[in-house]
Amino acid sequence: MLSVTAAFPDQTSDRPPIVLIHGAANSASIWVYWQDALAASGWPSYAIDLRGHGRSDRVDLSTTSMDDYAADVRLLVSQLRDEPVVMGWSLGGLVALMVAAGGGARACVALAPSAPARSRDAAARVRTGVFGPEEYGLTANGAVNQRAMPDLDAEEQTVAIASLCNDSRYARDDRQAGIVIESLPCPLLIATGTADRQWPLSRYDSLWLPADFVSAEGASHWGLVLNRRALATLVPAVVTWLEERT
Numbered sequence: 001m002l003s004v005t006a007a008f009p010d011q012t013s014d015r016p017p018i019v020l021i022h023g024a025a026n027s028a029s030i031w032v033y034w035q036d037a038l039a040a041s042g043w044p045s046y047a048i049d050l051r052g053h054g055r056s057d058r059v060d061l062s063t064t065s066m067d068d069y070a071a072d073v074r075l076l077v078s079q080l081r082d083e084p085v086v087m088g089w090s091l092g093g094l095v096a097l098m099v100a101a102g103g104g105a106r107a108c109v110a111l112a113p114s115a116p117a118r119s120r121d122a123a124a125r126v127r128t129g130v131f132g133p134e135e136y137g138l139t140a141n142g143a144v145n146q147r148a149m150p151d152l153d154a155e156e157q158t159v160a161i162a163s164l165c166n167d168s169r170y171a172r173d174d175r176q177a178g179i180v181i182e183s184l185p186c187p188l189l190i191a192t193g194t195a196d197r198q199w200p201l202s203r204y205d206s207l208w209l210p211a212d213f214v215s216a217e218g219a220s221h222w223g224l225v226l227n228r229r230a231l232a233t234l235v236p237a238v239v240t241w242l243e244e245r246t
Contacts (some may be wrong), residue, residue: 001073003055005047007035013042016106016246017084021092021156022182025133026163027054030225048076053165058196062128066179071096077104085242089225090114094175100184106246107187109238111224112199117178124177129169137240138164151195151223160226184209186246193219
């Protein structure tokens with residue numbers, strides 16, 4: 001069973017729900033600050049733990065594909081009363097694009113997403129197996145001096161570390177071989193961090209999908225979800241865009 005963490009505004013809202021999709025080797029708890037800020041702005045949200053992650057049921061991730069992750073999100077979307085916004089970070093950003101490409105989303109927001117492809121590399125090797133967060137230079141030992149999170153304070157790093165888990169090598173190789181997305185039927189916003197060395201704005205120079213862009217000053221890759229100083233301006237920018245485009 002998939003775990004979903006919901007957050008609602010204090011008062012009844014007519015805004016569509018936002019489905020939040022975490023990145024690789026972590027879980028839905030990384031959205032805690034986003035969910036608080038979205039609820040305060042009148043937006044309900046649902047943060048999903050993809051299969052085998054966070055509080056979702058344990059599964060064998062060794063052959064889990066990107067299509068499997070997208071299927072998890074589509075299942076959640078199918079259970080919502082209103083057509084949602086899909087929003088994801090890193091791997092989750094690409095999953096959000098996959099779901100939006102199939103229809104059923106009012107808009108797509110991608111925080112430094114893994115890039116889609118125009119064609120599949122048929123020669124790419126897609127391996128089975130599981131890997132841990134250490135492959136991204138992260139350690140789940142409680143230390144709050146993670147080099148991948150230079151802009152996060154001790155509390156924010158603690159949230160990040162608590163979210164860490166294993167992930168599917170098959171899905172990682174799958175997206176490196178190329179997840180083809182030809183077009184989107186809904187508006188797209190891509191957010192990047194000025195201090196993100198993994199997925200800077202320049203990584204999207206050749207993106208063929210029409211998109212709007214917003215930058216979070218001083219945010220690293222992890223800072224896009226957990227740097228509260230950056231979120232103080234990024235969340236309002238995303239909310240303003242959603243209000244204009246939905």
